[in-house]
Structure formats: structure tokens, C-alpha cells
Amino acid sequence: MTSNQVWRASTTAPVNIAVVKYWGKRDATLNLPTNSSLSVTLAQSDLRTLTTASCSRAATDSGTATDSLVLNGQEADVSGARTQACFRELRARRAALEAADPSLPKLAGLPLRLVSENNFPTAAGLASSAAGFAALVRAIADLYALPDSPAELSVVARQGSGSACRSLFGGYVAWAMGAAADGSDSRAYQVAPAAHWPEMRALVLVASAAKKGVSSTSGMQATVATSALFRERVARVVPASMATMEKAIRDRDFAAFAEVTMRESNSFHATCADTYPPIFYMTDVSRAAIRAVERINEGAGATVAAYTFDAGPNAVVYYLAKDTEAVVGTFYHVLGGNVDGWKDGVIQGLKPTLSIDEAAAGILKDGVSRVIMTGVGDGPVRTDEHLVGEDGRRVQRA
Amino acid sequence: MTSNQVWRASTTAPVNIAVVKYWGKRDATLNLPTNSSLSVTLAQSDLRTLTTASCSRAATDSGTATDSLVLNGQEADVSGARTQACFRELRARRAALEAADPSLPKLAGLPLRLVSENNFPTAAGLASSAAGFAALVRAIADLYALPDSPAELSVVARQGSGSACRSLFGGYVAWAMGAAADGSDSRAYQVAPAAHWPEMRALVLVASAAKKGVSSTSGMQATVATSALFRERVARVVPASMATMEKAIRDRDFAAFAEVTMRESNSFHATCADTYPPIFYMTDVSRAAIRAVERINEGAGATVAAYTFDAGPNAVVYYLAKDTEAVVGTFYHVLGGNVDGWKDGVIQGLKPTLSIDEAAAGILKDGVSRVIMTGVGDGPVRTDEHLVGEDGRRVQRA
Secondary structure, three states: OOOEEEEEEEEEEEOOEEEEEOOEEEOOOOOOOOOOOOEEEOOOOOEEEEEEEEEEEHHOOOOOOOEEEEEOOOOOOOOOOOHHHHHHHHHHHHHHHHOOOOOOOOOOOOEEEEEEEEEOOOOHOOHHHHHHHHHHHHHHHOOOOOOOOOHHHHHHHHHHHHHHHHHHHOOOEEEEEEOOOOOOOEEEEEEEEEHOOOOOOEEEEOOOOOOOOOOOHHHHHHHHHHOOOOOHHHHHHHHHHHHHHHHHHHHHHHHHHHHHHHHHHHHHHHHHOOOOOOOOOHHHHHHHHHHHHHHHHHHHOOOOOEEEEEOOOOOOEEEEEEHHHHHHHHHHHHHHOEEEOOOOHHHOOOOOOOOOOHHHHHHHHHHEEEEEEEOOOOOOEOOOOOOOOOOEEOOOOO | OOOOOOOEEEEEEEEEEEEOOOOOOOOOOOEEEEEOOOEEEOOOOOOOOEEEEEHHHHHHHHOOOOOOEEEEEEEOOOOHHHHHHHHHHHHHHHHHHHHOOOOOOOOOOOOOEEEEOOOOHHHOOOOOOHHHHHHEEEEEEOOOOOOOOOOHHHHHHHHHHHHHHHHHOEEEEEEEEOOOOOOOOOEEEEEOOOOHHHOOOEEEEEOOOOOOOOHHHHHHHHHHOOOOOHHHHHHEEEEEHHHHHHHHHHHOHHHHHHHHHHHHHHHHHHHHHOOOOOOOOOOOHHHHHHHHHHHHHHHHOOEEEEEEEEOOOEEEEEEEEHHHHHHHHHHHHHHHHHHHOOOOHHHOOOOOOOOOOHHHHHHHHHHHEEEEEEEEOOOOOOOOOOEOOOEEEEEEOO
16 A cells, blocks of 8 residues: 555435425534424436545645545635534544554545535525535545445434435435434434335426525524524424325325425425514515416316425426426426426427416516426435546546 | 485595504404404595495485495495495494484485595505495494494494404504404404604505405415414414504504514515415515615614515505604615605605615616505594585585
8 A cells, every 4th residue: 555545435416305394403513403304305317416535645745634625626615613523423433443443544534635516507506515415425434434324424414414414315305303412313214215206306497596695504593583483383384294295205195295395385485484584585486486386286187296495596396207298398388498408308299288377477487597307316326436536636527 | 304315424534554463364254353453543644535424315215225335436336245244233223223212313224325435546555445444334333323432333344344443543553353252342442542653654665566466355264274383373473462562652662663563574474475375465576675674774773664564565664753864765765756656845855875785776666666655643534525415416526
């Protein structure tokens, strides 16, 4: 083993979009939530973060012995408490392995060099921190050859970004809020793999004015501190949503899945509106998307589409593959060639069967800048596509 | 007394804008609310309904013996259950008087001829039903020479339109939800007359797209039936708001008045957003008005302005006369000569001292079609300005 050996591990991790919403921390340092949540993991072919974790003695020898992260080609700050917490937890686990087996290379003490890339535009306003922290934790765990399960690693990823814990699994994933003060039982688990209900699709309507107002972290702190309606959500609404949603997924009951999804989104944004001063993530464009979904369901005579909104104006519309014509066809009819992101193979031959009201259509046309077509997908995947070369340098890609 | 004698009584009644919101009925027939509410009566010089109630035997003799109402020059339907309930209650009271004193003319059996006019454009989207039913009830009560107090008449007006009960008083008016099944204790009372705190002003920003989505009546039914957060509002939020607001008014404490006003508006719209399907009365224009108010308070270093929104996008901004420059000056600076409704005497010499952010200013400029400047005012006033002539015919006015 030469002094310039470079250890590397690379992984991809998915984006997840919650259908039972995480909003509120009971412990801001450990990212312990006020309630459980549940999400659908989106396909990594459309949306994923690729991260390489690496280390070598050369870096230490040359005196540049600090952890580093290059994200989308830009040097990123790793000194924040959350990133540091992930590094610390993973290093401690590696150090324990090294102490138990002296034949292992001493990696825990080496600086971490991380390089990360998203395959989707940051401007899309999609919460990339979940995929980012999941990939970071998974890649370092692989680099360190940790035996920890995804559920155990989810406890670490949660400390980076709460919802990141759900991106360590594919399919339908819950995050149990837990009860322990140290957060050891606040972790993710898989409700069902993607293969259990592979027909789930998602159409993301990216709103033009995707500039984020209040950050999720400060927004949820303000809601917990000032919304008088919030405690009812935590005490009764979410527990009921979790139970109904897990059953809907087990039963592949889209109507039940859709109703909880829409009610949960409404409930979350209601507590934002009840915050003082009020927080508004949705805009007139978001509300037009809701009206369109309501119209699609009305026209179909059944619930075939469900909207949900995170801390921003973008709509995520869930539907089943069999209802592509009613759902995608309607939005394609409204937005047409004005926006990018349609998949030719899906939209070819779609015959729009219903139209939404003109006012809502006009607002969507003016306000949606692109769409993303995707579906349910798998969890993190280890890959040999490294962003750090064998020489320890960042791989420059086109 | 000739057979063509015409009995007449005319009154004006004010608009009121709630600062603790009425939203939700526990009895839809009697208009019994799920919670108490509280409003500021607005000055009738700016916003009022004038109603003449009349009757004569001639109408009966001629065979056109049905009750009628001409509203803003248009024949209106009086067959609705709510209008009929008001007529029935008032006639019963008159009939009791006539039975006790046979010398009284027998008016209870005569058809009612009502003529009513608003001094503000219906297109303004201001809830005119409160002023309308208050004026209707007050005018008929005067025609019938009923000894009932305004509080007693408020029980009748409530059955026409819930919030109408608060327009039977001036100043600061509460509506106690009551507990009786027959609604006898669900009535309005005056918290303080206008003269107690006469410096209160209101600036109404009328949004261009004031087309109402969901009617208040069906909206509140849907909220009661489907919002999981609503019961928390009814059980805890409103009782606390009522107590704090009554004290704020007694103490003339604008900061406390403003905070409850804004929180109450937020809480009400939050329960609308939590309704399934969700109800949205506020638009991007409404939210820009909120941001402007927040900016004004920030700039003033004190709470000098408070927003509130009813079942529509119009903002009502309360402020005290001493803060006219900070509040009206800022909005005048943004909206300028583009919109009607400014009072020359007030805006002359106002020096705008702060500016709001450009995005919000642009949305307001595009979305506010007119303003109304007014303030706290008195309750119904009897008048000799009759809309029915001595000959029983409607007086045609310019």
C-alpha cells in the first residue's frame, strides 16, 4: 500500500417527495421531527445525486488536511453543524471498526474529499438536500465499509437534513418520528419497495418564480412557535394520515393515497398560513394547478391525480401509468410546446380529452417554466462512476 | 285614515369588517355560529345601505299583495328562507303589539314594499349583505314601531345574514355565539362606541379580480365538515382572540388590536386552505398587501397597520389617524394615480417615507383596482330620505 493510495466509493441517491409532510422539529440540533412523515422515492434516471467519497494519505501528507465537498463544480461549505454531525457519526463508526480489527486501513483519521453532482437543474427548486445528504452518507458509509443497515444510516442522514433519511430507501418510505431524546429511534423504514406499486408516476410542474421565500428550517421553527393550529396537526391529523397512507400503499389504493396526499399538502400549507407572520409557499400558479387536478378528477369521474406542494410553488402531481392520458394529456394540452421536459415516448399520441377553465389554464401557461416526468424508483445504488480519479483528483466531466 | 295611506320608515345601516372572524355555522337555518366574532363598524359616509320599508292598504286592495324588494334599482328575490325568516319574526312582533293595543293600525298583515340602495359599487366585492339585512330589519322595526332594542333586533338580522347582526350597532361590536338551541342568545352587543376610539381608520384595497369563488355560506359549511384543524380554531383560538381583542379595544391598544386582527385573518384563511377541497380567497395580490403591511410596520418600528381579509381577495388595512402618513402614504406611493378612491384632503402633503419591495409593489400596482378610505363609524341612523314616496311609489333618483 503506497502513501498515495486513494480510497473511493461512489453512490447515487434519489429525491423523495413527501405525501405525509414533515414540518416541525422538536429538536433542531438532532433534526428530530414533531411528527412522522412518508414519501415516494422518485426514479433516479430522472432525478438523482451522484456522490464520490474519497480519502488518501497524500492529502494529509501535503498538509491540505481538511474535509472538502465540491457540489456541481463549486466548492461547498462543510463547516456547518449538520455536515459536521454526519462526518463525526460516520467517522466514529469507522474508528470502532478499525479499533476492533487492526488490519483495516486507518481511514477515520483522513480528510474526506467529496464530489457531488445532480442530474437536474438546481433552478428547478426541487429540494436537493435530501438526495444530497443521503448520497453523502451512503458514499462515506461505503468508503468506510460500514456494516450499518440503511435504517441505521438514516439516523445519520437525518442529522444532515431531516428528509434525507427517507432517501436511503427506494419505493414508499416512512420516517418514524421516534420518542428517544437522542434520536436513535427517529429513523426511516421502507413501507413497500417500488416494485410493490411500480405504476406510480409523478409530473412535476416547475413554477417560473421558484425563488424560495422562507427557508424550510426557519419556516418550520416559526410554525412550531406561533401557529395555534399546528398542535392539532401534530396530535391528530398526521397520526391519522400515516395510518391511512400506509394502508393505501399496502392495498395499492390510489383514491385513498390521493386523498391523504392532497389533504396533507393542504394541512401543511394551512399551518404555514397560520404562522405569524404568515408563510406562503404557494402562489396563484400553485392554486391553478390544484384547480386543474380537481378538474381532471371531475372529468375522469374518479380520483386519478393528486397534487402536493413542498416549501415552494412547484406542484408534484402523482398518478398511475394507466391514467397518463387524462393527467399528462390535460397538462400537455394546456402547456404545450411552451415548456421543456415532456417525454416524447409518453406524450406521443395522447389525445387530450378534457380542458380546464380558461383562467386557470392561462395562469399555468404563464407560470410553469418546465415539467419533469418521472415515477417511483429505487434507493441508493453503488456505482463505479467515480467523480474522483485514482489519482485523487476531481474528474472533470462535460 | 284613507285607504291609500302609505306608512314609511327609512334607515341607513353600516358595513362592518370583522377582526375576529365568523366562519362556521352550528345551525344553518338559524345562522348560529360555531364561534363568537367581533367587528369594526365602518363610517356610513363612505359605505352604507339606505332602506325604506313601507306598506299600504292600497297594495292589498289592488291585489298585488306580495312582499317586494328593489335593491339598487333591480327587483330582488324575497322568497328565500332568510329574508322570509326576518319578515316573519318582525311581523309576529308587530302582530303582538296590535293585539295588545287595538288602536294601532293593522300593518302586520299588509305586504311590505322595500327599496334599498348602496352608496358603494357592488363590484367592490365588499360584503353588502351585512349592511343590507341590518337596514332591512331596522327599517321594518321602525315602520312597525317595535320597542325592541338593537340587541333584540340583532337576533332577527342574524337570521338574514350572520354578520348583519353586528351592523345594528356602531363602533366596536361583538357577536356572542350563544348556547341556546333557538338562537335567542346568539346576538350582538357593543363593546365600545365609535367615540371611544374614534381615531381608527380603514384603507380598503379592492382587488381587480374580485370575482368571488366559493360563497361564504357553502365555504363555511365545507370547512366545518372537512377541516381537521377547524375544531382547534373554534375550541381555543377564537375564545382567546375574543378576550384579547375586547381588552385591546377597551385599552385602545393598537398593537394588541393589530396582532389579533392579523392572526385571526391568517387563522381563518388557514382553515379555508385546510378545507377539502381547499378554498382560496386570497390571491398573490392579497399576499403582496400583507408584505406591504409587514414592511410598513418594520419601517415604523412599531405595529401601525393591520391587514384583514374576508371571503375575497380585498385587503382591509386598519390604522390610527396619527399613522396616516406611514400607512396611506406608502400605499399611495405604490398605487399612485392609477386607482380611484383616494381622499384629496388626506393624501395632500403626504410624504412617502418608505418603499416596499419591488415585486410586491408591482403585484399591487397591477392588481388593485381602487381604494376606499374610511374609518370607524356609528350604527343605523333613521332618516327622512325616503326611497318610497308618499304615494307609495319608488322614488327615482339620479
